[in-house]
Amino acid sequence: MTFEELGIDSNILKAINELGYETPMPIQEKVIPVLLQSEHDVIGLAQTGTGKTAAFGIPIIQKTDLSFRHPQSLILCPTRELCLQIADDLIDYSKYQEGLKVLPVYGGSSIESQIRSLKKGVHIIVATPGRLIDLMKRGTVKLDAVRNVVMDEADEMLNMGFTESINAILAAVPQERTTLLFSATMPNEIARIAKTYMHNPQEIVVGNRNESTNNVKHRAYVVHAKDKYLALKRIADYYPNFYGIVFCRTRKETQEVADALIRDGYNADSLHGDLSQQQRDYVMQKFRIRNLQILVATDVAARGLDVDDLSHVVNYGLPDDIETYTHRSGRTGRAGKTGISIAIIHSKERHKLHDIERKINKKFEPGVIPTGKAICEKQLINLIDKIEKVEVNEAEIADLLPVAYRKLDWLSKEDVIKRLISMEFNRMFEYYRDADELDVPIETSERQGKVRGEKGFARLFVNYGKMDGMMPPHFIEIINQYVPKRIDIGRIDILPKISFIEVRESDADLVIRSLNKIKGLERKLVVDRAQPENTHGDNKSRSGQKFASQDRKPRRR
CATH class of the missing domain: 3.40.50.300 (P-loop containing nucleotide triphosphate hydrolases)
Known part of the structure; x- marks a missing residue:
């Protein structure tokens, strides 16, 4: 129409x-x-x-x-x-x-x-x-x-x-x-x-009552309460083009989180009721014109802030009422665009997730806090994309190029690329070199309940895990690319060194055959049916025993 x-x-x-x-x-x-x-x-x-x-x-x-x-x-x-x-x-x-x-x-x-x-x-x-x-x-x-x-x-x-x-x-x-x-x-x-x-x-x-828009994905990261700020930083680092609002519950928490982000070099600012109207207008205008990457705000202060192209909304803890979550998540995925609503929670808040899921008629994707290696790779790809797409004004730089060529003539193309990457990422490499993992381990009882997968699903062992920079989207992409039919994927559990993926029992053998044929990876990808004693990540399944001693790229110390 x-x-x-x-x-x-x-x-x-x-x-x-x-x-x-x-x-x-x-x-x-x-x-x-x-x-x-x-x-x-x-x-x-x-x-x-x-x-x-x-x-x-x-x-x-x-x-x-x-x-x-x-x-x-x-x-x-x-x-x-x-x-x-x-x-x-x-x-x-x-x-x-x-x-x-x-x-x-x-x-x-x-x-x-x-x-x-x-x-x-x-x-x-x-x-x-x-x-x-x-x-x-x-x-x-x-x-x-x-x-x-x-x-x-x-x-x-x-x-x-x-x-x-x-x-x-x-x-x-x-x-x-x-x-x-x-x-x-x-x-x-x-x-x-x-x-x-x-x-x-x-x-x-439009949609169902109180239902979240289909343009928004809902993702939950479960961490210890003391690690919420570290998790927020990793999420922001993993999305180089992050442009979003971080919602906090109190004015004090809002200011503390914003101050910490600014100290750590992020382009952030706060918006809360203790600011004067002039200060609030100034911060809002900076955010609208993208002079700010991250706005840390209370719900009341952010009302009326209308921006169509937010990539993310982050709940730095869940609100008490579900309507507030609906309003928060509705600030992304607007005007036909897609967005992600993220909840960073500790284990005691899980019951709130289930209440919200029932109300908005959507499921939260289980998020895995990105590893340092995954973050650096994502940032590097973003830098390469920018280099590829940069507009070169030949006339403007013509007089400068001879000086640059003479100065860099002794370096090979590979040397120039290495120096460029080092110049951009040395600080990030150093910061994430010995960074701990932040995800809260899945409780033993929860894992045991999933040993044989959901009804009609088979549970598969994979010899790649978080230390390899793997996350659920990576496994989904691999299956879509290498398995010659559409596959229904169930639960994905990623542990430090290995992972488990659930697929329909009727597709399990095809998935195993297809993925075991993949070549060209850093080390051989091995997929097999998981054994009950292997679901705790102790590498004692058939595949785990076979590949437990296989060489693995060590983490930097």
């Missing part, structure tokens, strides 16, 4: 085409026709970043009477940042709607200037509840002509304590109106507001 087929006005189509909008996102495809063709109240349940602003904004703009310069639509949102962003988007969509006036109303800015704008006349007000209540008490804002009320991120507004303000605002606008409620989750308080203030609302759901 195209935007034209949704019945959008030609002037608005022209504006959104210039913004690069090509095809409607699911929430837009479902909501826009309903709002344009009827006066239905609507409850829209969708994750942040799924295109909700255009879904309600375009119909509101199109239905505005430009000749009547009084507030006809009211949009409520939880934070000044989101307020400004929605107003900016509406102004962009209405570029060719001559005379349309949109006013953002929020705290932290001059109320006098907002009053002056109201007196001049506006069509659409985008407001935070607190500032709007102030204007209502002063008698400087008239809501008697409002025909559309939108509550965006309604669950966040309730979490921030705006329930009484919302009740007062909704009681002040005309009963004959269209009410639109957009939320990522549907807690009981939202349901109560919908029942009180909405008339037979049509519920439009």
Whole structure:
């Protein structure tokens, strides 16, 4: 479906085409026709970043009477940042709607200037509840002509304590109106507001209620509590293009983690309630323009920060309520892109994982903390990619090349590459040379319960482990590449020197034959059926006895 087929006005189509909008996102495809063709109240349940602003904004703009310069639509949102962003988007969509006036109303800015704008006349007000209540008490804002009320991120507004303000605002606008409620989750308080203030609302759901978007992978790393910060650093190092938010539970923890990252050379900063509004705006702007790689934040401080291309969200410990996790994870994997939501937890938090899995209808992938060797290899590949893709300006560097050639003439190509790698990675090599492994070992009882694999699955022994830099994605990639059919893969357990992979019993012999034929590795890959006594990593299976004394590249000391 195209935007034209949704019945959008030609002037608005022209504006959104210039913004690069090509095809409607699911929430837009479902909501826009309903709002344009009827006066239905609507409850829209969708994750942040799924295109909700255009879904309600375009119909509101199109239905505005430009000749009547009084507030006809009211949009409520939880934070000044989101307020400004929605107003900016509406102004962009209405570029060719001559005379349309949109006013953002929020705290932290001059109320006098907002009053002056109201007196001049506006069509659409985008407001935070607190500032709007102030204007209502002063008698400087008239809501008697409002025909559309939108509550965006309604669950966040309730979490921030705006329930009484919302009740007062909704009681002040005309009963004959269209009410639109957009939320990522549907807690009981939202349901109560919908029942009180909405008339037979049509519920439009993108995904399932409270379900996480399919664009987000959920991964959990289990470590000792004392190792959480070290685990965070390794994860950030393993993803050279990491651009994400690390969520902490308290302001104190947020500042401590940010300070530690800055001391260790990471491009990071903190965002929490102890900062002034000016400081928060400064940090947010640095993060938006990617002058920061890592933003360490509390949930409250990060509300309203809208960035579409986050690669990761890290839960530095899980929140107490599942809705908060849903909001955190929804900040990545937006606008059609993919993302990863990571939880760094200790063993006592595992029960929270299961609760979240049931609520979001997704499983957490078991993560393995990267080894120093794996991190260095990943960083090296990233450097090589940058070198391959760098744009060479021949004219600009022509005068400098002869000097460089003369200076490096005595070095071979191999010597230049060695020096380049050493220059870039000596510090990282030194740091990770004797680094300990951080994963919490799987309890003996848990391993014993998995000796023979899940029902219908065979458990295979592999003579490669963490010391070889192996992680679950590596094994999956190897099986996909070398086994001549699609294979269902179950549990993957990676120990220091060996690993175990579960595949369907009917595929086990094919997998063993295919993987044992692989050549060209640092040492021979050996795959065999695991024996019960081998599941603790003691190398006493048939294959373990055969290859226990095989030469292995030693770890650097």
